[in-house]
Amino acid sequence: MSNLEKTLFQLKFTAKTLNRQAKKAQKDENTEKSRLKKALQQGNNDGARIYASNAIRKKSEALNLLRLSSRIDAVASRVETAVTMRQVTGNMTSVVKGMDRAMESMNLERISLVMDKFESQFSDLDVQTSYMEDTMAATSAVSTPQDQIDQLLRRTAEEANIELQHDLAAKDLAAVPDLSAREKIGEEDDKLAERLRALRPAT
Numbered sequence: 001m002s003n004l005e006k007t008l009f010q011l012k013f014t015a016k017t018l019n020r021q022a023k024k025a026q027k028d029e030n031t032e033k034s035r036l037k038k039a040l041q042q043g044n045n046d047g048a049r050i051y052a053s054n055a056i057r058k059k060s061e062a063l064n065l066l067r068l069s070s071r072i073d074a075v076a077s078r079v080e081t082a083v084t085m086r087q088v089t090g091n092m093t094s095v096v097k098g099m100d101r102a103m104e105s106m107n108l109e110r111i112s113l114v115m116d117k118f119e120s121q122f123s124d125l126d127v128q129t130s131y132m133e134d135t136m137a138a139t140s141a142v143s144t145p146q147d148q149i150d151q152l153l154r155r156t157a158e159e160a161n162i163e164l165q166h167d168l169a170a171k172d173l174a175a176v177p178d179l180s181a182r183e184k185i186g187e188e189d190d191k192l193a194e195r196l197r198a199l200r201p202a203t
Contacts, residue, residue: 011076018069025062
């Protein structure tokens with residue numbers, strides 16, 4: 001296994017590790033939100049503010065980890081393409097060594113800096129491989145097309161909104177009083193009033 005192939009394995013492993021850390025941060029965020037809700041119910045406003053701050057911090061941490069994981073995953077795909085087409089430059093090899101050291105320490109700042117160098121090297125490689133990638137219909141682009149992302153976001157939001165509307169409609173129906181029962185009571189009251197009037201002596 002070449003050094004670049006070892007780095008490819010390490011890239012994929014690091015992306016998975018960051019994904020796991022992101023999921024843990026998301027879980028911690030939900031825990032803090034539960035504590036926040038409980039604190040508000042108990043009237044503990046100071047505690048609620050702390051839990052809210054923790055939840056926001058964990059949410060930010062999860063997003064940053066997911067972004068870096070996605071970035072590493074995209075680079076891994078491009079390294080795989082480079083290995084397959086044997087188009088590895090000397091500069092890229094030196095960047096690989098820096099990547100190995102950064103991933104061993106799991107220093108997120110260093111990993112991010114090395115990603116910058118990697119992506120710079122691949123901008124040159126893209127020119128060389130664009131024709132072959134088009135021919136092979138390769139799926140190792142740096143990022144998913146923006147229009148596809150927007151479309152998925154819009155579709156998911158619409159589905160979520162439909163579910164919300166259904167829930168609200170169900171609640172509204174449950175809250176509507178039984179009008180037929182009211183009408184029956186009204187009719188009975190009218191009949192009773194007529195009978196009382198009939199029983200009164202004529203004046």
